[in-house]
Amino acid sequence: MRFINQNLHHTRHELQGGQIMSKGQVEFTKDNEYYTPKQVVDFFGQFDYDPATTKEKAKEFGITTYDTIETDGLKQDWTKYKKIWINPPFTEKHKFLEKAYKTYLENPYINIYILFPIEFLTTKRFYEITKNVGGKLYIPGGRIPFESGLGKKGKSPAFGSIILKVQNKWEVEIIDIENFKNKGNDKKWMINIPK
Numbered sequence: 001m002r003f004i005n006q007n008l009h010h011t012r013h014e015l016q017g018g019q020i021m022s023k024g025q026v027e028f029t030k031d032n033e034y035y036t037p038k039q040v041v042d043f044f045g046q047f048d049y050d051p052a053t054t055k056e057k058a059k060e061f062g063i064t065t066y067d068t069i070e071t072d073g074l075k076q077d078w079t080k081y082k083k084i085w086i087n088p089p090f091t092e093k094h095k096f097l098e099k100a101y102k103t104y105l106e107n108p109y110i111n112i113y114i115l116f117p118i119e120f121l122t123t124k125r126f127y128e129i130t131k132n133v134g135g136k137l138y139i140p141g142g143r144i145p146f147e148s149g150l151g152k153k154g155k156s157p158a159f160g161s162i163i164l165k166v167q168n169k170w171e172v173e174i175i176d177i178e179n180f181k182n183k184g185n186d187k188k189w190m191i192n193i194p195k
Helices: 038-043 055-061 090-106 118-122 124-130
Strands: 014-016 019-022 025-028 083-086 111-117 134-140 161-167 170-175 188-190
Touching: 038 055, 083 090, 090 111, 090 124, 090 161, 111 118, 118 124, 118 161
Parallel strands: 083 111, 134 170
Antiparallel strands: 014 019, 019 025, 111 161, 134 161, 170 188
């Protein structure tokens, strides 16, 4: 995940791998950026845009059009792309989710995938943004081994992650985190949520 360094007050925290983490608030003491491993992105196919990445990660993932912190993907037009991958900055995940749904409503032929901490699904912000649309939740069968911004393999964060595909109905799919293979053989089930 791409986290932005914040100096925030903590009521409860735990120290993990140079990071102080707390529910709803994050402070980093060393490495403040963690990136999605290539095999996770590859599991979902080829993407033509990423609004929240670095030049190096876009090149590694084969994404030719991208935005960084400096070019601010939230200010760009996403409707012209076919398939978008987003691993948003931790403190702005709700803004990227909101923009993804607005983009989808303008052009429902776009495939947008967003990686989030799983706890974000239980927030009022998530509910308010997604309540009138839908999404496919890809639940990894384990923690994603994120890569450190310092170029070393990072420890899994103190929370699980989930990948959301923006769409007009709700579905859930369990995916194999170990090797991201056998997609067709994983457990799948549909969740019907009344509107």
